Amino acid sequence: MAVRPRPLTVAGVAVAGIVFLLVAGTIAAVAVRADGGAGLRPSDLAAIRFTLWQAVLSAILSVGLAVPVARALARRRFAGRRLLVTLLGAPFILPVIVAVLGLLMVFGRGGWINAAGTGMGLPPVSIYGPWGVVLAHVFFNLPLAVRLILQGWLAVPSERFRLAASLGLGPWATFRLIELPILRGIVPGAALIVFLVCTTSFAVALALGGGPRATTIELAIYQAFRFDFDLGRAALLALVQLAVTVAAATLALTVALPDTLGGGLDRHVARWDLARRWPDGIRIGLAALFLLLPLAALILRGVPNLAGLDTSAWLAAMRSVVTAMGATVLTLCAALPVAVAMQRLRWGRVVEGLASLAIAASPLVVGTGLFILIFPLVDPALMALPVTALVNAAMALPFAIRAIGPQVAQTEARYGPLADSLGLTGAARLRLLILPRLCRPLGFAAGLTAALSMGDLGVVALFADGRSETLPLHLYRLMGAYRMDDAAGAAVLLLALSLGAFWALDRGGRVDAGA
């Protein structure tokens, strides 16, 4: 058989190389620029301590609360269960700053909880500070942990529960013999994922943290930029952040991590060891309330203020939409060739690993490196949107590859021989076989990228000024100025844009998908 040059494969390898250069290049820039002379200050050590402390606590709380909720969801069938499980996936595409504002509406100084508390004569609680950061992290990661654990639960063959029933095992014996082993397998991995996510948390710490007691390393990087304009220190902190991420990721390699994008969670496992319904009902109800109340509060406050948004908010929204579109196009153009090359090449796993490398470096570390590289050449504010789109695309790429890869493999396995026998190669193979079969995962990946990019408050905070701020950054500034009505309006707009982009693109992939 003649070996032909295959453009998509070549492009896939090239993308992997570019991502590697982006990550390695920015890390190199950070390493060269890092000012080691001054060493770490006490405040930096406090930032490292706080980063680890809040990540551990967030992981323990998220997973600890997720276990009873996942257990209840796995064994109960009720109206709205499917919707609830779908909603549990929503925080992934929910803009962080929007959720933080929602939490403020419920738990903040003038929020519902404090209003109820002072009515009963209780002292006000404050959401700002270390506990606010942990609260927000649990809000985001509890649903993720529930989905991960639910997946493990539903992977148990239903025969095993039938066997338990036929042996007459009670709830406690069933838990010990069947459910505990599942938890042992999945809980460490789930906790580690939450821990990893929380070590690179920036937007939550930016909005709710700060000060000596609640500054994460990422926030310290930002402050070195914005307040001191000390690039050497920012670079040094970026190296510290990188060390923490790499250490945590190395730890993660020793534990089997569950798949975060899995589907099919609307299955229900029939059980025979169930007694009263209400304890499970309470668990599910409380979790749903915790997740839905902040969004409800935000929407109630924000919708009436939508009309009052000024020009700067709408301009920021336009910049966000353009940036998200750019990131989405970039991600799709990168993910498709990588997924194809991964499948065709013997060392496909290397290609996948290189293309996913951005996940090992946090966005702010890459952003710091890019700033150091760009700063001598052009005004960083001019580059804010392209750089944000680029970093968003690099961060979304691993998820896009994971979404597309299996479908490429399946398509080639099923229809590869037929396509070969018909001489379908190159553009014709792409047009007639690969693209039509990939509609769904491509739409999903596009929706994911667009939503993530739309709501991203990270790199853009380093680069942008008033002329180039995106909607999340604008929203953050409104919150900083305590213009809460305007902030709520902008948050509802951002929420609608993010979820709308995801819905439209994901939906677009499903239309016309044929049989």
Place this chain on the structure above:
Amino acid sequence: MLALENVVIRLDDFGLRADLAVPPQARVAVMGPSGAGKSTLLGAIGGFVLLSGGRIAFDGQDITTLHPAARPVATIFQDNNLFPHLTVARNVALGITHRRPDTATRARVADALMQVGLDGFGDRLPGSLSGGQQGRAALARALVRDKPLWLLDEPFAALGPGLRARMIALVDAVAARAGATVLMVTHDPTDAAALGGEIVVVANGMAAAPRPAARLLADPPPALAAYLRR
């Protein structure tokens, strides 16, 4: 004429030898126990399995190293013969062109669909066809490809016995009109008998030369007898 000269196929711990010739327009059933290498033999002729030794020639031309699409061969696989996202007509038209079909192509496709009894099914998606109709559509594409050698890798295995017999009769009739040679893998001696022609027995690492089906089935050699015994 199809000629396999000292062909050796080696895949991990599996090995198959073949040294045989198939005359033009023959009807050959390929039989033998599971795992003996029936599909592998067809894969080698179709260009999906590389040879470790020997050569394959068709009408004197060496095709051993040709790309599957460049061989004088149309393959009908066990399943996945149709792209599920394209209409039946478009699937058949892919045997002629990868571009949007023009008027002449559409006419040829319609004619092929008529020959296999799928008149008026062109605009349907494969998912809405029955198993037998999908087999017919795959046959229509083999027809328009205008290749002299058809390889059928158990395409009707999932069909009931009556429908299978009708499909084999259809293959025979359509191939006769096209002047094609047919090699068909099957498990069922009834299919081999229905196809008429000859049988190639694949067993014990060897593909034997074709022998007349009627005589072979009446007095099977040990390898075939062991396979046929229930």
